[in-house]
Amino acid sequence: MNNIFPRASYDNIINVGQIFSRVKMIVNAELYVKDLPGQLVGSLEPISMVDGNIMGVVHDREQIVNHRISLNVTFEVEDATQLKRLEDIWKSRDVIISSIGSVYSTFSMEYLLIGRITASYVERLMDEASQAVTVDSVDIQYSSKNHHEKRTAMISVKVREEGDLERLDRFLGSACREGAITYVRGL
Amino acid sequence: MRIFIAGFGTVGQGLAEVLDSREMFFKKRYGENVKIVGVMDSKTYVTDPEGLAPMDLVSRKAETKRVGSRTYTDALEVLDSVDYDILVEVSPTNYETGGQGLKNIVHALECGKDVITTNKGPLAIKFGDLIALARRNRCKLKFEGSVGGAMPIINLCHDNLVGEKIQSIRGILNGTCNYILSKMDSGQPFEQALKEAQQLGYAEADPTGDVGGYDSACKVVILANSVFGRNVTFSDVSITGITGITEEAIALAKSRNMVVRLIGEVTDTKLEVAPRLVPRGHPLAVTGTLNAAQILSDLAGPITITGRGAGRLETASAILSDLISVLDDRGE
Numbered sequence: 001m002n003n004i005f006p007r008a009s010y011d012n013i014i015n016v017g018q019i020f021s022r023v024k025m026i027v028n029a030e031l032y033v034k035d036l037p038g039q040l041v042g043s044l045e046p047i048s049m050v051d052g053n054i055m056g057v058v059h060d061r062e063q064i065v066n067h068r069i070s071l072n073v074t075f076e077v078e079d080a081t082q083l084k085r086l087e088d089i090w091k092s093r094d095v096i097i098s099s100i101g102s103v104y105s106t107f108s109m110e111y112l113l114i115g116r117i118t119a120s121y122v123e124r125l126m127d128e129a130s131q132a133v134t135v136d137s138v139d140i141q142y143s144s145k146n147h148h149e150k151r152t153a154m155i156s157v158k159v160r161e162e163g164d165l166e167r168l169d170r171f172l173g174s175a176c177r178e179g180a181i182t183y184v185r186g187l
Numbered sequence: 188m189r190i191f192i193a194g195f196g197t198v199g200q201g202l203a204e205v206l207d208s209r210e211m212f213f214k215k216r217y218g219e220n221v222k223i224v225g226v227m228d229s230k231t232y233v234t235d236p237e238g239l240a241p242m243d244l245v246s247r248k249a250e251t252k253r254v255g256s257r258t259y260t261d262a263l264e265v266l267d268s269v270d271y272d273i274l275v276e277v278s279p280t281n282y283e284t285g286g287q288g289l290k291n292i293v294h295a296l297e298c299g300k301d302v303i304t305t306n307k308g309p310l311a312i313k314f315g316d317l318i319a320l321a322r323r324n325r326c327k328l329k330f331e332g333s334v335g336g337a338m339p340i341i342n343l344c345h346d347n348l349v350g351e352k353i354q355s356i357r358g359i360l361n362g363t364c365n366y367i368l369s370k371m372d373s374g375q376p377f378e379q380a381l382k383e384a385q386q387l388g389y390a391e392a393d394p395t396g397d398v399g400g401y402d403s404a405c406k407v408v409i410l411a412n413s414v415f416g417r418n419v420t421f422s423d424v425s426i427t428g429i430t431g432i433t434e435e436a437i438a439l440a441k442s443r444n445m446v447v448r449l450i451g452e453v454t455d456t457k458l459e460v461a462p463r464l465v466p467r468g469h470p471l472a473v474t475g476t477l478n479a480a481q482i483l484s485d486l487a488g489p490i491t492i493t494g495r496g497a498g499r500l501e502t503a504s505a506i507l508s509d510l511i512s513v514l515d516d517r518g519e
Contacts, residue, residue, distance in 0.1 A: 110443065110464050114436045141442075143435035152436040154443065164240070182431030184447060185470070186464040 024076050024106050026055070028082060030089070030098040032068035035061075043071060046089040052077040068096065076106075106136050106158040109165050111172060113153045115181035122153045129171050133164040188217065188514060189236075191225040191271040193262070193291045194278030195254040198305055198332070199226070201499035202275060203241035204508050209507065214394075227262060229278070231255040234269040235266055248347040262287055263294045273301045273513060275506060280308040282401055282421065289313060296320045297327065303509040305332035305502055311405035311421045314412040326512050332414070332505030334406040335360060335478045337425070338494035342508060344414045344482065351484035353414055354423045358480030359471060360406040362496035363390045363397040364429050364449040369474040371437045372446055377430070389476055400449060402429035407451040407458055419458060427461040440464055446472050480514075489510045 033039040040059060047054050053076040063070040077083050083100075088099055113122060119142060126138050136158040143152040159165055169185055176183035192199050206213075206221055213220050218508060222238035228248070233239060248254050259265050266274070274295035278288045289309035294300050296317065304310070309317065311332055321328040331341050331473030335358070359365050366389050370380035381398065384390040396402045404424040411417040429449050440447055448471060450463040465472045470491040473479045478496030485488050495501040 110445065112436050112440060112447070112464060114431055114433055141439060143439050146433055146435050148433075150433055150435070152433060152439050154439045156443075182436075182462075183427070184432070184436070184462045184464055186445075187450070187466075187469070 024078060024108065025080070025083065026074065026076050026106055027100060028072070028074045029100045031071040031073065032065060032096040032098055033071055034094065035067055035069050036066065040071065042093055042174050043090065043095045044073065046093070047073070047075045047077075048088055049089060050077060050082040050086045050096075052082065052086065070098075096141050104160060106160060107162050108156065108158045109168070110186040111155040111157070112174075112184035113155065113176060113181050114184070115150055115176075115179065117151060117153060117181060118180075119153075121179075122155070125172070125175055126155065128175075129168055132171055133159060133167045134161070135159055135164075188213075188219060188221045188273070188517075189224040189271045190221060190273045190275055190510075191266060191269065192223060192277065193227055193266070193288070194276065194306075195226050195228040195248055195280065196277070197499050198277040198502045199228075199275075200245050201501075201503035202277065203244050205500065205503040205507055207241040213514075214252060216511075217518065221510070221514075223394060224271050224277075225265070226254050227259065227265050228254045230257050232264075232265045233257065236269055243340060257370040262291060266291065266294055271300065273303060273510070275510075276302060276304040276306050276309075277502075278306060278508070280306050280405075282308050282311065282396065282405060285312045292317060292328075295318065296324055296326050299324050299326060301327040301329075301513050303327075303329045303332075303506055303513065305330070305506065307333050307402070307405035307409065307436075310412075311408040314409065314420070317419045318412075319443075327516065329509035329513060330409065331509050332502045334409050335492075335494065336362075336495065336496040336498060337501035337504045338478050338480065338492050339505070339508065340410070340480050340482070340492060342415055342512070343490075343492065348482065348484055348487065348490075351480060351486050353484045355452065355457075355483045356410055356414065356480055357450055357452045357471065357483075359448055359473060359478050360403040360451045360460075360480070361397055361400075361449060362476035362478055362498070363394070364403070365473065365478070365496075366390075366476045367398070368429060368432070368437075368447055368449065371432065371434060372441065372474070374434065376434050377432060387506075398428050398430050400426040403449060403451045403460040407453055407460055410451075411453045411458055417452060417455075424458045424460060426459075429462050432462055437486070448472065467507045 004006045051079045056074040058072040060070040139156040141154045173183055210220055224236055225234040231253040248488045276288055276291050288306040292302050292309050334340055366384050367380040404426045407424050408421055411419050414463050444467050445464045447462050448465045452459045479493040481489055481491045
């Protein structure tokens with residue numbers, strides 16, 4: 001039988017491996033799986049097996065080709081090696097990879113802000129930061145106050161460009177100096 | 188070969204012990220021993236052109252708290268009172284003016300002597316001037332022990348990586364801060380960890396130089412000038428110490444599988460000392476009093492070295508490597 005599915009290619013995958021910030025790959029894949037019970041789970045499980053993180057799944061039962069249904073999944077993996085491992089697992093499970101595309105890298109960084117801070121202050125700060133740089137995602141976690149009335153905010157940020165991390169670092173560093181807040185950033 | 192030791196505290200005494208234990212090595216390699224012809228501490232001195240017995244010096248210091256019986260007011264006069272080939276300058280450092288150590292180094296270089304030092308203050312304040320003076324007088328100025336103690340970072344960059352373009356150096360350059368932060372990893376508050384470090388002799392009674400990041404900043408300056416060929420001084424470094432780090436912050440970092448470490452960073456454009464979040468398992472997530480440095484070069488990529496950053500014999504080991512380098516050069 002001729003392969004009616006377009007060949008997957010890694011040509012458009014950006015992987016900027018370096019040691020200053022943690023880079024991950026966001027990947028969108030178009031899969032075709034057999035229209036049988038358990039096939040959906042069986043095709044998503046390998047993403048966890050390569051330590052990937054599923055960000056979104058669209059299961060299209062209307063689009064059936066050769067008794068297979070379309071599955072569009074967006075996920076995050078560490079690097080191209082993990083993506084290749086994932087591809088091999090899918091192939092071994094008879095999952096057809098129609099395309100891998102819409103791929104981009106994210107740069108992640110963690111920050112600690114320590115001082116007499118409130119949640120509203122930190123959230124306002126991050127709102128201002130997101131006007132200066134394109135932030136993909138922000139996650140903030142707080143400690144309780146200690147006996148000096150100080151608390152800590154741990155901020156995890158993902159951006160699309162490495163230059164954004166430098167801009168964000170300058171912005172947060174400057175704001176913390178002004179506010180007498182101890183500023184700790186990731187490597 | 189005759190050396191004069193200026194400063195006879197922990198490091199000076201460690202060097203005397205090492206010279207004593209390496210007597211046969213020197214005789215075999217150079218056909219003669221290295222003679223200590225003069226030593227001074229902060230108040231007293233002793234000289235002997237025929238050579239002083241290293242272990243006698245150590246014993247006398249331990250018993251009387253003084254290395255010699257003669258007192259002095261002018262250290263430079265003491266240096267001039269005996270002929271020597273190499274000055275080993277290991278007196279207490281002064282971050283603000285360079286102190287007596289700077290005067291000793293300048294005087295020795297002006298007199299055409301080679302100098303080996305672990306004294307960070309003079310190097311952080313007057314590096315360019317000292318190198319120029321050494322070149323003018325065709326002297327060697329070696330300072331491996333000034334950064335990272337036994338960790339051979341400067342000579343690694345100068346010798347093994349000489350053909351590489353070094354892009355950055357990041358590292359833990361102060362064992363005291365690393366000890367305190369390691370203790371905080373297991374839940375101790377800052378004040379308690381600092382007190383413990385003081386009791387164990389890792390931190391001074393006034394710990395500002397360590398916990399304020401100033402000691403690391405001096406080392407950053409020395410690396411910037413010696414490895415990156417920059418012309419910077421202490422005041423050019425952006426410095427944040429570890430006094431603002433709370434146990435809650437450490438716990439929050441731990442919940443994300445990270446630790447906080449005081450990192451010195453040098454590139455062509457950056458000079459910084461600051462607490463940073465380091466993933467557990469990262470080469471820089473070392474514990475205790477260890478120092479670690481990651482050198483990023485264009486061909487070799489990242490190279491990590493780790494070792495004891497301070498200590499009697501550890502620092503003496505760095506001086507020994509400088510001494511051998513100077514002696515080898517003289518023999519060529």
